[in-house]
Every structure is written in structure tokens, then in C-alpha cells.
Amino acid sequence: MGAARLGFVATFLSDPLISGFTTGSAVLVVVSQLKHIFGIKVPQITGPLASPKIAIYMLKHITSSNAGSIITGLLCLVVLIGLKQVNERFRSKMKVPIPAELLVVVVGTAISYGAAINENFAVSILGRIPKGLPPLSVPSFSLMSKIFPDAFVIAVVIFATNISLAKMFAKKRGYSVDPNQELIAYGAGNIAGSFFSCFPICNALARTVVQENLANTQLCSVVVIALILLVLLFIAPLFFHLPKAILAAVVIANLIGLLRQFSRLRDLWKIHKPDAVVWFLTCFGVILMGVDVGLGIGVICALFAVVLTLSRSSYSTLGQVKETELYRDVKQCPLAFEVPGVKVLRFESSLYFGNVERFRNVLVDITGRDPSIPQEPRKEVKLAEKDSDDKEELLENENGGDCNRNGRIPNGKLMPEHSTYQLMAVEVEEPEDRIHAVVVDGSSFTFIDSVGLHALPSLITEFKKVGVYIYLAGCSSNIITKLGSSSGRNGLDAVEPSLMFPSIHDAVIAAVRSRDFAIWTEDLEKETCL
Secondary structure, eight states, X not given: OTXXXXXXXXXXXXXXXXXXXXXXHHHHHHHHHHHHHHTOOOOOOOSTTHHHHHHHHHHHTGGGOOXXXXXXXXXXXXXXXXXXXXXXXXXXXXXXXXXXXXXXXXXXXHHHHHHTHHHHHOOOBOOOOOOSOOOOOOOOGGGHHHHHHHHHHHHHHHHHHHHHHHHHHHHHHTOOOOHHHHHHHHHHHHHHHGGGTOOOOOOOHHHHHHHHHHOSSTHHHHHHHHHHHHIIIIIGGGGTTOBHHHHHHHHHHHHHHHHGGGGHHHHHHHHOHHHHHHHHHHHHHHHHHOHHHXXXXXXXXXXXXXXXXXXXXXXXXXEEETTSSOEEETTTOTTEEOOTTEEEEEESSOBOTTTHHHHHHHHHHHHSOOTTSOOOOOEEEEEEETTOSSOEEEOOOTTTTOOOTTSBOTTSOBOOTTOSEEEEEEEOOOOTTSOOEEEEEGGGOSOBOHHHHXXXXXXXXXXXXXXXXXXXXXXXXXXXXXXXXXXXSTTOOOOOGGGEESSHXXXXXXXXXXXXXXXXXXXXXXXXXX
């Protein structure tokens, strides 16, 4: 995957997704450690809803909890949290922080051995730790074809888990992560480990958090590896009497920072609701369905949130700021005013198949004209003398000029029953303030797909038939190239260069001049006819 440069997949792991994923994973780890705090033996439970089932089992058997384990675990939690608070408060005054975890483990093991809490209080301890290293062996390549599908799924889940934790700590520590480099490192480590029958390399959230709290550089890994080798080869018997409740307390104490991320849900809801939904579904998907399924739920929700946001893109109407060539949202800028007869539209999204219909509806909304509906000539009701065109009086009639039997026009005006006047509908000119041009701010179009390239010229042609001209302003060179190179191919119409302008102000001036020229030409034709 690293050689194929598939690290770009990590870009789909958004910050809310990673936060929800790590928070849900922290809850899973805490639930798995509570059995050691309470001293309850819980059977192996896996699959969907494993975490709730474990919690329900512990609640049912809470009466069988071990008092010694509870006291040991709670005391260690208090000491660990207290020492961490001391380290945080006096960080600037202490050259070396207090090694809280190491002190708790050493002192707890000594007390456990001296007081024989396993024999006297039935507190569970680690017991015998196997010594030595696994033997060197050559992997069986004959099994590759059988295990490849499952191995690929495991690799994807492990990569997503590892890169999520890496991004979280990179953000906290202020450094960057190269996903492709991480993939190469994981691959090299797994190839080397395969000769020693190792499990696939995957970050353990609890152990990673503990190590991150104790050290500041990667050099700590060398010390950790050295200590693990010493334990496996020589000093494993020294941890025989270490209570499991102490290890559980160390893990839970270091996960408190991740559990505080639940407060992010409220902040995300205020900032951007789709991100809050992604965080919630990812977190509780991990808690309820497990790490692999929960991660998949999060990725799907994140992609769906992006598509949904783009398909429901917002828009704003811009106006010219007085005595400038700047155009701002008329709802946010009091100094901005709309040019009569011209609408300046900013569509806050790229134009693609998911929001083309939305773009068309926006144009219909701001112009008040729908090209798909036949446009009839505008008519008004006039009262004229029968057989006479000299005396006419314009009457406002909302009901099309229908009269009832007593000669009353529906708007309340009276008309004699035996009047020599009659109602007639006549065509009138369109009002001068109607929308005759729309300037689209193309600077928000970061890309246009094939559907958008086909729809944009079609919309320009459709609205032109109903007397509304659409102009494009501020399009990037990439968009202009696409519009130019695709015209005339695969059934795509061309966008006339005369409809594209480098700035909004240039397009507005062109729209106003075009309207003035059309009015002047129409008046000239009328005078010629007279």
C-alpha cells in the first residue's frame, strides 16, 4: 500500500472522525479494564454489542466484586491522578516529572508481595509471565492465496487505527505525519515480524497513551524495547505479584484525557452540525459495534456528510459597496446595494452532478422566472367604452376582471349593470425593475464535472429565452479551460466568451450596458414605425 501511494486514503479520516474514533476506543478500553478493578471474572465476549454485554454482565455480578481489588484500583487511581496534577502544575519548576506509573507499579508490587494480598484477599495478580523469545521460522507462502482477502481487510483497519492515533498525537505535539511513509514502516515491520510469528503491528491505544504521557521523543521506544527484552529474558518473575487492578488503574488514568473529548460534541454541534453527527455515530459505532465496524461507519458517515453538504449548498446575493468595485453579501454588509435589474449570485460550492438541480432552483428563485413554465404576455384589465378606443381607465383587478351579477367588480369598485363600458384585457410592457441579468460569481467553483459542464451552457440558453442573461465572473483559468475545451464535444454547448468576465464589476457593467442598448434599440424601432 505504501509503494502504491495509497496514503491518500488518510485524507478521508477527518478530525471529527478521528476524535470520535479515539474517544469510542477509549471507552472500549475502560470497559475492558473495569473487570480488573472490580475483580470480576468476565467470560470472553466478542462481536457486535460486546461492550454493552460486558457492562451488563458486570452489573449483574456486581455483588461478587472483590473488595481488595476495588480498594487497590481506587487508591492507585487517586495517586496517579494526583501526581499527574502535580506534574502539570509544577512543570516549569521540576526538571524531571514524577514517574507516577513507575512508582505505583513498584510500590504496588512490593506491597502485594509483602502482604500476600492474593492469598489473603483473593486479589488477582499477573502470575507467571512466559520467558524467552519466539523461535525464528520462515512464513508459509502456500497460505497466501487463502489468507489474502482477510489480510487486506486487517491491513486497512490497522492502517486506519494507526494513522488516526498518529494524527491525534501529531496535532497535540505539533508535527506532521506522512501516511505513505507510515505504510512503508508498517509493511517493513510486519515483514520482519513474520519470521518470529508476531501479530500484525497495530498501535495499542492504552499503551500508546501511557508512553506519550511519560516521554517527549521517539527515543523512549528504545528504552521500552530494552525493558521488554529484559522482562522477557530475565526479570519476568519480579512481576509475578503485580496486581491486575494496578495495571488497570494505570491504563484508565492515562485515558482520562481522551474521555474528555466528549465535550467536543457540543462544540461541534454549534460550529457544524454534520461534523457533530459524524463524531457521534463514529464514537458510538465503535462502542457498540467494535473498532472495525465503527471505523467503517465513521468513514461512510463522513463521506455522506460531504456529499449532503455539497448537494445542499448555500448561496448569497451580492451587492456593490458604495463608491467601490467590491461586492459583498447584502444581508451582511449594510453599505452594499443591489444594481437594479441585475442579480449577483455567489453559489457556495463547486458545480457537480449532486447540486446542479439545486443551482437551477436558485436561479429560478432569484429571477422569479422558470424557463420550464410557458411565459404568457403580461396583461392588465382596462375599462373601455364599447366600440370606442378613446376612453380607457386602468382598474386593478386581482381576479382577472370577473364581475358578479350586481355589477360589482371583485375588488370592490362598482360598475353599472347597463353601462356602455366593457372590461378588456390588454398586454402591457414588463416593468423596468424586473431581473434581466444574473452575474454568477465563479470564484467559488473549484471544479466542475461533466454534468456541470453540460448544465451550465444549457441553463444560459434556457434563461436567455425568457429574457434573463447569465454572465460568469471570476472563474479560474482551470474552469475557463474546461468550458472552452469541452464545448462542441460530447453534445456540450459552448459558453460564449462574451459572457465571461474577469471580475464581478466588469460583468455587472456589461449587463447594464446590454440592457440599456436593448431598450434604446426597442425605442428606436417604435419611433421608426410611427
